[in-house]
Each structure stands twice: as structure tokens, then as C-alpha cells.
Amino acid sequence: MGFDFYQKIAMKRVLNFGSINVDHVYSVKHFVRPGETLSCEEYRRFAGGKGLNQSIALAQAGACVYHAGKVGAEDAWLKTLMEDKGVDTRFVETINGPSGHAIIQVNTAGENSILIVGGANQLMSKADVQRILADFGPNDYLLVQNEVNAVSQIIQYAKIKGLM
Helix, strand or coil: CCHHHHHHHHHCEEEEECCCEEEEEEECCCCCCCCCCCCCCEEEEEEECHHHHHHHHHHHCCCEEEEEEEEEHHHCHHHHHHHHCCCEEEEEEEECCCCEEEEEEECCCCCEEEEEECHHHHCCCHHHHHHHHCCCCCCCEEEECCCCCCHHHHHHHHHHHCCC
């Protein structure tokens, strides 16, 4: 991708319907086996989710990016982090319920094993999709990935609205 691509995307709006997760990362000697209890060597917590990571990367590259998603009230720090990184979060709803999260085991070889809990990422309604997309049109880009629900409705309505 050349410089022209980045100039064009910086002039248009990007709407990302994407996941917002808390990543719980456990450093282990080996992946837990059936019936085994294993102590971890280290535990760390990070902001995560493909959607959150994509929105932050786009904003840092100069795009005008809007994130659409849901996050649990106990993890409002994720929304603040996106705002601090330049992401417009007006379409991120804070709910009374659990956020999405990932349980990630990383072994000594650097391999990982990941368990995802959808949480708030799975609560996007058709009405939410229509309300959010009402503010976007033919000169805007859509980004969506499979860690959120309602993907088919998002794509159908975005096509009607003329998003790229």
C-alpha cells in the first residue's frame, strides 16, 4: 500500500464494529492438560480484542475512526484507553454486564492457547446497528470482524447505506 492509500483513508471516516476485550494472559510451562491444575509463572492483564486493536492502530495511523461496540461497566477503562489513543467512542455503549474477555495461556516456547468469552461483544441488536449506521454513508469505510454478533445485519445495512 502506497502513501496515496493513507492520504485517502485519513480524509474519510472509518466505522469499526469490533470487539472490546480484557485479555488475561497466563505464562505457563505447558498448556493445562485435562484434569490438571497448573500454577502460572506470571499473570498480566491487557486491553484487547481484534476490534479495539484495529481501531487504535487506524487512529494512530491518522484515520478518523469511530468504534461501535459494547463494554461492561467494570471495564470502562477500555473505552477511556481508546479515547486517549484518538478513537471516537460515541458508539461504544457501557452496559451492566460482563465485557468480552480472553483467557490466554502462553507456554515457554511462546505458543499460545486462547479461550474467548463474548460477553458484551455479543449484544449488538439490529436496532443498534441501524442507529449507528444512520450517521454514515457512501464516503465512509466499514470495518467488521467475527468477534461480534450481528455481522450479517451490519454488512447488509452498510451496503444499503453505501459504505465501502
